[in-house]
Amino acid sequence: MDEEYDVIVLGTGLTECILSGLLSVEGKKVLHMDRNDYYGGDSASLNLTQLFRKFRGDQAPPSELGRDRDYAVDLVPKFIIASGELTKILVHTDVTRYLEFKQIAGSFVYREGKISKVPSTEMEAVKSPLMGLFEKRRAKKFFEFLQNWKDEDPATHQDINLDTATMKAVYEKFGLEPGTQDFIGHAMALYLDDDYINKPARQAYERIVLYTSSMARYGKSPYIYPLYGLGELPQAFARLSAIYGGTYMLDKPVHEIVTDSEGKFVGVRSGSETVKAKQVIGDPSYFGDDKESGKIRVFEDGKVVRAICILKHPIPGTEDADSVQIIIPQNQVRRRHDIYIAMVSSTHNVCAKDVYVAIVSTIVETDRPEQEIIPGLQLLGPIYEKFVSVTPIYTPISDGKADNIFITRSYDATSHFETVVEDVQDVWKRIIGKDLVLKKREVEVVEH
């Protein structure tokens, strides 16, 4: 370990692995370390033994659950939105050759005590109980307006300026009912709270377009998911980095972030060894309590409660779907933030046959977080095993330019990886000083 690197990366979560993959391709000499003996950090997928070790100490998993190796239980409930930025990075870097994806079978939304499918086709929309007949007509006009919008063609704007008009004003113009607004804002634009309503409509427009174009891409739901769990994603990017010369060390404790007298980054100490590099990137867990310097580098920006639930049946009311997202909009359960359920199963090679793994999550609003997810837990039916965690969301205090210490963000409560990619782009710009540009790669022609 006496070599000097361009960048040391700490933690093998998805954010860090995408960065080290892209940096290695760019020609940087990267050393990537993780204190755990597995890849993925907080975005890992664990087998049963690892899962029980993490949540239950010495308790062994019940043999009834089947073989250890059949399990890859995600710690963070997220899906990949088909037309999003992560998909672009996966294709651009060609790591898709290490991965295989399947669709998520359906997306559901909770309304007045029951769940209904988010329509994925016009036929489903016509039959959907989510809106009355007249409301459907109004909603149709609203979606046509969004679909036809062209920035350069004022005729498509219907006197609305997306950059100044609030989303509230847009909803009102089309006369949409509060229940429909809830559905659009939470089940399609995927806002976790209602703050967006009083902001300019542009972002909501873009989020609805992302959702509908993702839905149109493969049908059924806007989401795709990697076989063998989300933990495959960091592994694939780590492999990309390794192929371009990145050095990998798992199971490596990090004892100190070494800085010079001005506080600038010098290296990372593990035991008695110190490895030097020009810059360091890491997840917040490596910068939380630097006892040596007493320096605080991250702050807590809320908490997320997540309950990983092992079920022996599909979720009731989902037509026995093998994988679903269920959104409980905050208004429906008198909260400030939505409750999400993400469920996958053996179809995605993440658990034994006839087992279903659902994660119920939300942003913590009270001092009894487990109580807050009860409306979600109640939708699941009997729960075989439940592992609850309350995780702080950390944000770096500084941009790292002054000390060459670049800290990523914790995984938030959103249902897909778009905020992870935003973090990657943000860190990249801070490190390289330029925007991350994904060049178009040659498109593979698939033979029929």
Added chain:
Amino acid sequence: MSKQLQFKLVLLGESAVGKSSLVLRFVKDQFDDYRETAFLTQTVNLDDGTSVKFEIWDTAGQERYKSLAPMYYRNANCAVVVYDITQTASLEKARNWIRELQRQADPSIVIALCGNKLDLAARRQVTQEEAQKYAEEEGLMWAETSAKTGEGVSDIFTRIAKKLPTTAQPASRGGASRAGATAGRAGVDLNKQQRPSTSADQCNC
């Protein structure tokens, strides 16, 4: 009728035993100028008309600090575990890799133990008897090779090709014959959807 089969082959073994050189010899019939490559493929044609395509995964150095990802072993149909016949310790490491394969890989995996650097036989430390005995005990294929001269290289890959099941599913991207991928809903191909619209695509409408 000729049959085309595709399998995922992983390389294992201590650093500097010649894993990458062995593959370079097999795939390109070269010895020098190895540049780490993500994904190499090579097809072996068997006498019965079957062609076996190997999708070869190199460790990319991730074995150095025991940091190979589970993804590496996943759905591997065959493994070539390499040791250096001039280094006794490298056979010991090979035994560890074989134990790791038995723990992590599919139980049906075909494993070949391969003693490389046969061109340096004058400096041999590992006897043929010792390695062969171990291979027999563990039910592994065994061979000695020289990536430098090419001796024994295509032979061991052909032997592996013959031993693989003839009924395997064609490999999909991300690994050969994934059991789950064939059951239920078909997977989605991110690359395929990126194609620009051409007249050929319209048959799907």
